[in-house]
Amino acid sequence: MRVEGVRGMRDILPEETPLWQRLEGEIRRTFSLYGYREIRVPIVERAELFSRGVGEETEVVEKQMYVFPDRKGLTLALRPEATASVVRAYVEHGLYAKGDLAKLYYLGAMFRYEKPQLGRQRQFHQYGVEAIGSGDPALDAEVMDLAWALMERLNLRREGLFLRVNSIGCREDRPPYREALRSYFSAHEGELCPECRRRLGTNPLRILDCKEEGCRAVARGAPRSVDHLCPDCHAHFAAVRGHLQELGLAHELDPSLVRGLDYYTRTVFELCSRDLGAQDALLGGGRYDGLVELLGGPPTPAVGFAGGMERLAIVVSSHGGAPLAPEAPIDLFLVPIGDEARREAPKLLAALRRRGISADTDYMGRSLRKAMGVAGRSARWAAILGGDELARGEIKLKDLASGSERTVSLSQFGTDPAAFLAGVA
Ligand code: AMP
DSSP states (O other): OOOOOOOOOOOOOOTTHHHHHHHHHHHHHHHHTOOOOOOOOOOOEHHHHIIIIITTTTTTHHSSEEEEEOTTTTTTOOOSSSHHHHHHHHTTTTTGGGOEEEEEEEEEEEEEOOOOTBBBBBEEEEEEEEEOOOOHHHHHHHHHHHHHHHHHHHTTGGGEEEEEEOOOOOOOTTTHHHHHHHHHHHTTTGGSOOHHHHHHOOOGGGGOOOOOHHHHHHHSSOOOOGOOOOHOOOOHHHHHHHHHHHHTTTOOTTTTTOOTTTTTTEEEEEEEEETTTTTTTEEEEEEOHHHHTTTTOOOEEEEEEEEEEHHHHHHHHHOOOOOOOOOOOOEEEEESSHHHHHHHHHHHHHHHTTTTTEEEEEOOOOOHHHHHHHHHHEEEEEEEEEEHHHHHHHHEETTTTTTTEEEEHHHHHHOOOOHHHHHHO
């Protein structure tokens, strides 16, 4: 019986993995350039980490989280995002005790029960940074600069990208703004979707990022959070935008940008691609100055972002990204002819690999002609070990691009293969 994979959870096949590896490599390099160090947090956490951290009322927690009891009845969740986990780890290991800025990055699988579509899966992968310990507006701008720098390293066209920013203010700004939204949306209640009518009572901020056309039309006229900032938050946002300008990072103020997770405060942003269609956000983030304290640490400001690997892969492979180098072929394909040569083959292969030459052979009982065909498709050199060569203690090396050949001593080749391969061009 065939058992199928789970809907919304994709296999990343060998044709795709070279692109993923390249993206992961650039991501790691760029994050290190900005002083971030990797943290690896578990995929499974207590569900309450997210209901408290991300917010009970959010789509992610309310509708999308995979929650299950373990064998002792503890309620666990597959992580839908990693910021809450990173902050938990930061608090749990007392990373704040060093009194310094902690710059942490992660890469990994996240899980959300969403309707699968292009660029939206149930298992997806995020790369992200968290800078925990400073409220400096220059850090908000640095985090956005990091996001741009990553896209530049991936050769994405600047014109194909745009940065949306907004400020949603601090905890104190939230209640009056929420009231302003509530009274505005109440006047338009009939135009809202049933879900948003419910949100009117619980969390009117969420109406701003509802995807229903009717709600979006109403939201366009809604009060703007930037008009409800306290003087400190106002000054912070002005400073962030000043830094962005100095860094030459074009951005647009998007008053409807509130982001789907409750922990955000002050700056929120998304870096979007014009090539992605409806799911245009490559990455999103912002400040979360209250989260460390909410999860049991001391009051600690922080800022970060998370981006989707799948979307990055789509954009890089189909729009303006650097052409992907063909998958590196192996160095050498060994073609043994006859039983004796087949018996010799494993020893020679093991010796080559230990000397750093990637090498393979035929395990399918192919004829010489077919085996040479496989060699031509997968390797740079073929090494042909026939009965006669073996009897003389020799092996024939062939450069598969130029066709030139050379017969060399088998034992010397096994000792210093690189030198002999370099000699066949
Ligand atoms: P969020 O954690 O919701 O702020 O999302 C941050 C980024 O992760 C988005 O901009 C997307 O690039 C990516 N992302 C979020 N959800 C999904 C998903 N279900 N499938 C693929 N990518 C996603």
